[in-house]
Amino acid sequence: MQKPKDQLEVFKELLTRKGLKYTHERESIYEEVRAINHHFNADSLYERFKKRGERIARATVYRNLPLLLESGVVQKSAGNGKRDFYERTRTKGHHDHMVCLGCRKIIEFHSDELEQIQEQLSRKYKFKLVFHDHRLFGYCEKCQS
Amino acid sequence: MQKPKDQLEVFKELLTRKGLKYTHERESIYEEVRAINHHFNADSLYERFKKRGERIARATVYRNLPLLLESGVVQKSAGNGKRDFYERTRTKGHHDHMVCLGCRKIIEFHSDELEQIQEQLSRKYKFKLVFHDHRLFGYCEKCQS
DNA sequence: TCTCAATTGAGATTTAGTTTCAATAAGAAT
């Protein structure tokens, strides 16, 4: 278990590696997503800037979220199922989701075993795992009757 | 390990349970998806009917795929990432996907362990697991340089 | 057979995300 690199560093490295630039907008977006504790989507993030009077285009938000995802700063989350939802990646507290087909309730879960097996599988296929999207669909306790 | 119920039965049971009807269209769609060996999406399925002259509305196809998903007749697949892709559920041969962020290559993988842990977790949360969506994103061997 | 809610078709509509393109800004090279 090595000390995790600072997230901003990782983000900047990704940009450099891809020949991209660290713009003011990217800085703002980075800071904002790090400050949000719950899940969000591109539009709700955009609205936060708008509400506070910071002018960043909707398209810019949409354009940059994939980079934050790729650098691991944010991870996929399970919103209502349709849109792309995100949440910041925590060193502690990564989790996946169970989605109830009945009432749409979301149950968060985590399993180290699961994570380890994904790592194993990635090694087996010489795949460099960056992030994953893992959702279980079914019925919560209440909706099983 | 109990003998898996006939898929058509499961589908019909779902309909009954939900107070829905087994229409001609549903029958056609059921049969068609069972006959497709590769992955598909709502539109490509619709096109198959159209091409052969069977008139089923696009909306009907879209409307019914979620039911087939819920009954386990089809499962989510990983197409190009954007659309909802499906593939028929095989007793043998269930798999998940690794998606390369570089070249979009899809690697199929399967792990009994992974499946078992999902079952365990579902039991732990009293969740009745129906299907899951599990995709690993990262870089394939070629794209790591 | 009757009844009634579920279903369908066809097109309109919505939603989410992407593209366009001229103007601007990052940051490497000089």
Place this chain on the structure above:
DNA sequence: ATTCTTATTGAAACTAAATCTCAATTGAGA
């Protein structure tokens, strides 16, 4: 510090995918 090249941005137009509308129809239980 200045120049130069290329990525980036904003704003709105656009696209793709999926959903909705509503009148006509159909399934299946009474």
